[in-house]
Amino acid sequence: MKKTGWFILFCALFLTVNLWILSKGDIGLIKTYPFKSLGQITALLGTVLISFEFFLAARLKFMENWFGGLDKVYHAHRLVGGSGFALIIYHPLFLIVNALPNIKAAMNFVLPSSILSYDYGILAFYTMFVLIFLTFYVKLPYHIWKISHIFMGVPLVFMLMHMLFISSDISNYMPLRYWILGISFLSLAAYIYKRFLYTRFGPRYEYIITQVRQVESVTEIVMKPVWKKLEYQAGQFAFISFENKWLSREKHPFTIASSPDDETLRFAIKSLGDYTNKLEVVRAGDKVAVFGPYGQFGEKANTTLKDQVWIAGGIGVTPFLSLAKYLSVRGNTGNITVYYCVKNMNEAMYAEELSRATANPKFKILNFCSDVDGRINAETIVKQSGDPKDKLILLCGPGGMTSALSQDFENRYHVPRRNIIFEEFSFLGT
């Protein structure tokens, strides 16, 4: 299922190319007018990619299944959106070259004129340029960037108007017209759902905070459901929005630290940025909107009978708190070795909680302090836990740690890629 999303995208692009070729009565026209042809096909493929970009941003459950987790969906969103825009840049570029040496005709693709259908295209291009520029080249604070990204619907609307009114292959050949307009209108629907309907009609659960605990830079929040309990798997995460006058209502992703068997929901959030630094203001009694669950981090760990190695770096321990509590009681699992990596034991605030899992003899907990033991590496883990080739390896922690360990396990110890599980949380803010 993990590759289904890419396969569907490839099929959509393949279909587009074929419909475009069919739209040419005479295929020789493509060779006769190469720049015009390139201008057309880049526009069509760019449109399909940008439409997919909006599907990928809508937090649709089936998309998560198609790509293997919401982090992979957002990774694809960035890749597909960027590629789509790069192709869209070449659309006017090739048409300009095609129009040369007629400067007047060429300028119609650059500056607004009296031709409405062209003007919509030009407006779509420039508004998209500004928004992509802010994403790729300007390091804006998250909440400001997020506002700028909300306006992504504007170029999409201009793009649709351009396609509706332009006199080209998409107006002459109906199958191509219905395909391109259909996929574009669907992407507009995905945008409207995410922007205006998700908060009300998305997978929303009302909770109320019952307990807040502050331990150094970590805020631990426990909440109970107002009506219906969120059903989730151990290791998943949710987007949460606090109803607190000192906090914005932005939704932020946090891993669930409680077990699916618990009646309450628990999050352990480290102060790492503008938003998380303010979380100390939340109080018992505050209402919380919880959106989810998302993620497939614990999916294999919850079901496999293989031996497992879990490596937690700092606050990356949160999904393992959920998994350990759940699997130590309920799980029919292989042997599980947990490495809890911290700077020193003062930072190992969940060491005691993790050690409770050892009530189940299949669990082994090893605290690893970088002050004493140095940086954790694959070699150390292999020495202590044996050949990792047939084990399931779960990694959660700082990006540098997870990428270094996953590469080591894959390249040096030949652990199949599918058996190394980690999530790229940096993509989830989108």
Add this chain to the structure above:
Amino acid sequence: MTIKTITTIALINFAVVVGMIIGWSYAVKSNEIQVTVQPSASATTSAKSANPFAGVPQDLLPQKIEPAPSGGGQKPVSKPLPTPAPVPASGPAQDNRCIVTIQGKRYDVTQLRTTHSGGDIFACGTDMTNTFFGQHNQSLLDTTMQQYLIP
């Protein structure tokens, strides 16, 4: 290569091409201005090009400045040069139509220039086959454009 790099390359390509055509359009404009101020511009015939002021009364022509006699200290005195009067065209009647060629056939687009939905993009007297097919298809040429075809 990251997606950011690919986008950056595409943007640089776009900026270069757009910069070039903007520069080109300025160059073309300034060229047109220069052409319009030259007295022997388009209205002159080949006969006139030998003497652009043929038929103009002598008193309206620029005064010839005689070189100072050798050894004399007198400097030549120049009189202000009067602007030559407009020269009436004496050649065949000028064709003001805008005619372009598409696929080897000639089309009179004089009227179309004012109504064309894509604006006045016509380069009169040139082969616009590529430009036409850059925007339209054969069926438009075989139907709508037939009214402009010069038999």
